[in-house]
Amino acid sequence: MNKASPLKSLRLGLFVLAALVIYAYGFQVTDVNLDEIQSETRQTRLARIIRALFRPDLFEYEHEEFQVNTPISVPCPAGGVLPTPRPTAGEPYLVLTPPCADPRAEVTVEGFNFEPNTVGPLNFIPPSGVSLTMANVETDSDGHFAISARLPNRPSEEVQTIRAITRRNVGAPMWSQNARDTWSKIIETVFLALLATTLATILAVPISFFAARNLMRDVTTSLASTALAILAWPAGILIGASVAGWVGQASRMLTASLAIHVGAIIVGPLLIWGAARWAVPPEERRVPTIWLRLARQAALLVAVVISVLALFLVAQLASDLGAALRDRLGALGFLGEFFADLGDIVSLLIVPIAALAAGAVVGSLASRLGQMLNEHASGGLWYTLHFGLGILGGTVLGLLIGGAIGWLYEISDPVFTRALPAALGGLGGLALAVRTHAGRPVAIGLTIYYLTRTILNALRSIEALIVALVMVVWVGLGPFAGALALALHSIAAGSKLYSEQVESIMPGPLEAIKATGATRLQTIIYAVIPQIIPPYISFTMYRWDINVRMSTIIGFVGGGGIGFLLQQNMNLLDYRGASAQILAIAIVVATMDYISSRLRERAI
Amino acid sequence: MLSVQHVTKVYDGTVRALEDVTFDVSKGQFLAVIGLSGSGKSTLLRCINRLIDPTAGRIVFDGVDVTAANEAELRRIRRRIGMVFQHFNLVHRSSVLTNVLSGRLGYVNPALSIINRFPAEDVHKARLQLERVGLADKASNRADELSGGQQQRVGIARALMQDPDMILADEPVASLDPVLAHSIMQYLEQINHEDGVTVLCSLHFLDLVHRYANRAIALNQGRLVFDGPPDEIDDQRFKEIYGKEAERVG
Ligand SMILES: Nc1ncnc2c1ncn2[C@@H]1O[C@H](COP(=O)(O)OP(=O)(O)OP(=O)(O)O)[C@@H](O)[C@H]1O
Ligand SMILES: [Mg+2]
Numbered sequence: 018m019n020k021a022s023p024l025k026s027l028r029l030g031l032f033v034l035a036a037l038v039i040y041a042y043g044f045q046v047t048d049v050n051l052d053e054i055q056s057e058t059r060q061t062r063l064a065r066i067i068r069a070l071f072r073p074d075l076f077e078y079e080h081e082e083f084q085v086n087t088p089i090s091v092p093c094p095a096g097g098v099l100p101t102p103r104p105t106a107g108e109p110y111l112v113l114t115p116p117c118a119d120p121r122a123e124v125t126v127e128g129f130n131f132e133p134n135t136v137g138p139l140n141f142i143p144p145s146g147v148s149l150t151m152a153n154v155e156t157d158s159d160g161h162f163a164i165s166a167r168l169p170n171r172p173s174e175e176v177q178t179i180r181a182i183t184r185r186n187v188g189a190p191m192w193s194q195n196a197r198d199t200w201s202k203i204i205e206t207v208f209l210a211l212l213a214t215t216l217a218t219i220l221a222v223p224i225s226f227f228a229a230r231n232l233m234r235d236v237t238t239s240l241a242s243t244a245l246a247i248l249a250w251p252a253g254i255l256i257g258a259s260v261a262g263w264v265g266q267a268s269r270m271l272t273a274s275l276a277i278h279v280g281a282i283i284v285g286p287l288l289i290w291g292a293a294r295w296a297v298p299p300e301e302r303r304v305p306t307i308w309l310r311l312a313r314q315a316a317l318l319v320a321v322v323i324s325v326l327a328l329f330l331v332a333q334l335a336s337d338l339g340a341a342l343r344d345r346l347g348a349l350g351f352l353g354e355f356f357a358d359l360g361d362i363v364s365l366l367i368v369p370i371a372a373l374a375a376g377a378v379v380g381s382l383a384s385r386l387g388q389m390l391n392e393h394a395s396g397g398l399w400y401t402l403h404f405g406l407g408i409l410g411g412t413v414l415g416l417l418i419g420g421a422i423g424w425l426y427e428i429s430d431p432v433f434t435r436a437l438p439a440a441l442g443g444l445g446g447l448a449l450a451v452r453t454h455a456g457r458p459v460a461i462g463l464t465i466y467y468l469t470r471t472i473l474n475a476l477r478s479i480e481a482l483i484v485a486l487v488m489v490v491w492v493g494l495g496p497f498a499g500a501l502a503l504a505l506h507s508i509a510a511g512s513k514l515y516s517e518q519v520e521s522i523m524p525g526p527l528e529a530i531k532a533t534g535a536t537r538l539q540t541i542i543y544a545v546i547p548q549i550i551p552p553y554i555s556f557t558m559y560r561w562d563i564n565v566r567m568s569t570i571i572g573f574v575g576g577g578g579i580g581f582l583l584q585q586n587m588n589l590l591d592y593r594g595a596s597a598q599i600l601a602i603a604i605v606v607a608t609m610d611y612i613s614s615r616l617r618e619r620a621i
Numbered sequence: 622m623l624s625v626q627h628v629t630k631v632y633d634g635t636v637r638a639l640e641d642v643t644f645d646v647s648k649g650q651f652l653a654v655i656g657l658s659g660s661g662k663s664t665l666l667r668c669i670n671r672l673i674d675p676t677a678g679r680i681v682f683d684g685v686d687v688t689a690a691n692e693a694e695l696r697r698i699r700r701r702i703g704m705v706f707q708h709f710n711l712v713h714r715s716s717v718l719t720n721v722l723s724g725r726l727g728y729v730n731p732a733l734s735i736i737n738r739f740p741a742e743d744v745h746k747a748r749l750q751l752e753r754v755g756l757a758d759k760a761s762n763r764a765d766e767l768s769g770g771q772q773q774r775v776g777i778a779r780a781l782m783q784d785p786d787m788i789l790a791d792e793p794v795a796s797l798d799p800v801l802a803h804s805i806m807q808y809l810e811q812i813n814h815e816d817g818v819t820v821l822c823s824l825h826f827l828d829l830v831h832r833y834a835n836r837a838i839a840l841n842q843g844r845l846v847f848d849g850p851p852d853e854i855d856d857q858r859f860k861e862i863y864g865k866e867a868e869r870v871g
Contacts, residue, residue, distance in 0.1 A: 297730050297732045297733060298730060299729060299730055299733055299738075299740040300725075300728050300729050300730060300740050300743070304697075388691065388692075392691055523713075525706060525708050525709075525710035526710050526711065526712040526713075528672055528706070528710060529704065529706060529710035529711070529712075529776075529779070530712070530723055530726065531672060531699075532670055532672060532699055532702070532703075532704040533699065533700060533703075533704075533723060533724050533725075533726045533727050533779070533783055534696040534697065534698075534699035534700030534701075534726065534727020534728075534783070535696070535723070535726035535727060536696065536726075536731045538731060538735060539726045539731055539734055539735065542734075542735050542737075543712065543715070543719075543723045543726065543734075544712055547712050547713075547714040547715045548712070548713070548714065550714065551714075
């Protein structure tokens, strides 16, 4: 039985006391100030804002203006006032009491027969003709108003004029300027979020596999293979970048004439297809000879180089065509612009992507070579390779990290950027070599897993708003900065969510596909991807939803979208304007929420 | 065909799931693996195609040392060993045909299979296998729309797609009713007789062992405690395999 003991009661009492202290401290640091809330001016201000928020500035009307004049002498003339002309029946007129007065005196102005329920200014017109506003008038339902206002300090011999102007809305309501601005900005917001989400998803999906423990756990290699891969990656990146750059230059020779350009785009894919057909046979029962394998690799290499060339050509063509279309399509010119931009983006991205891909290919080739050496070498040779490559790999890794540190902290002292990191890396490699000298594999998969996780967690903890501040500095004010910021944040957040989905898939099918002799990539495609499609779709929709919400405030720091407009109106104290933007945000967010929940239902 | 030599498996440095297990299987045998729950049957079967790496010992399949194989060699070994699972382990959201075709993954070119392209003869063969297990009309259904018995038949078709020399079946009928259990066992028997495929099958029910297997091995806490024809399992042997408690319950 659970008996109440004095010790237990004491613990509960202490707990309550601690909670009390925590909340008291919370009140203090958050400056909870009830006096301020209750003060009169604060309350009227709040009321004004709330009322404005419920009257969004969305519509405006054409105005019809009425002007009614009445003469006035300031000050009263010596010979008495002129009699005011009697108003004609039914026409609007003004009555002044008194009919003349000293400057700065109060007069009462009454209006009769005006349009009912209209508003407008009451002006004083001196001989100069520059009108001075005395007050604003508002007619009642009978078309009458009475207001007392102070005359301006404009004494004159001449008779001056008081003019009441009233405006009446005519015709159908029209969207106000504010409404139109809100519309264009909310569209910008939605598409900014769409672009950011798309970009983030494309990158987050592959990253999420590296951050999934169940996929990475079993990936192990020998030390020699790891070390060779570390050596080969940078070399591959350099080779890839320079070959792609060289191909890009070569492509410029082909784009000089349109006929050659288009011809090359047609011939290129045929060559690629032919090479790929020969180099990638559909099914093989026996292991092909080494020479055949080498020849196939060479053919594939040629196909890849031609592909890069073809990509450059296509990008260039898209860019040229888009630019031509932009000027011809009129209202649809943005489509041409889009093609042109797409072309430019592709030609910009080819080199880095080719560099990374080459790094990956050369790295994996080197890793395989390492695995082979590890299996076939024995005795002294094995030890030489194992320790030699371990130390060399560690040294190179140390040098790479040293270079990064040198760049980040602008250190030029080679002791810190070269010697020390190289020595530390070499020692690390040696230590690993000693640890694995009995043939124990290196858990490269788990290493990559932890590395990816750490980077993702660090990235994720930086709010998109802060990333936007950095991006604004980099690419300038505007929606592009916002899209980049949201994309970066979404990559980190998305990868984590996705990888958790990968970790929670059923292990059975994975095991079954592995047992058929499938490669790692095939296992992912046949056993992992089918299982994660529904959650991926639903998370992507959810992410878009979040990004729409985020992009409404990213404008506050200059990241484009509706936030910019909202902030501007807030600063101008135009709460009715701001209200329209808040309304737009609410509608879009609610719609997104609805659509995404419907789509998520469909996807499962 | 298969030689398991002094295989030991220790999980996490503490759980001794297999303890010095040694036996040989000759071609065409139907070998039942029996033992209590937790005795190491699944572990043993998974060590044979190295879904689990044994801690010590050697496994030789058709003259090739499985335990020493590198990744590429291991894939070539695995594609000749079909596997059937207690929970079928189909990919639920994929079609039945894709599930069957995935049995070919060890043979087809990885570059083509990643875009879901299989050679025409493989597709033809997959349809033949589906016909053989009586599911020709279900080819385009999603795998999770099938009943348990149907799913297990798809699992068998997938294993057959591998042109296997041996099939490992880990309690293939434990989640099916007795009638379905017999029909699934009959498919395995047919494959064993007609195609000459060696079958290693872990089973819970002794009557199934008597009916289908021509040899049985028994595990108790990871140790091999019996190896012989099923009808040699008398009361004395039964007690050795399943322990004293089993008598009281059974
Ligand atoms: N991944 C694992 N990690 C740790 N221990 C495990 C793991 N898999 C199995 N074991 C343990 O190894 C022992 C043998 O398990 P195994 O699954 O091979 O038994 P089994 O005979 O197949 O049982 P069942 O009939 O219930 O399927 C059990 O004690 C189990 O708890
Ligand atoms: Mg089991």
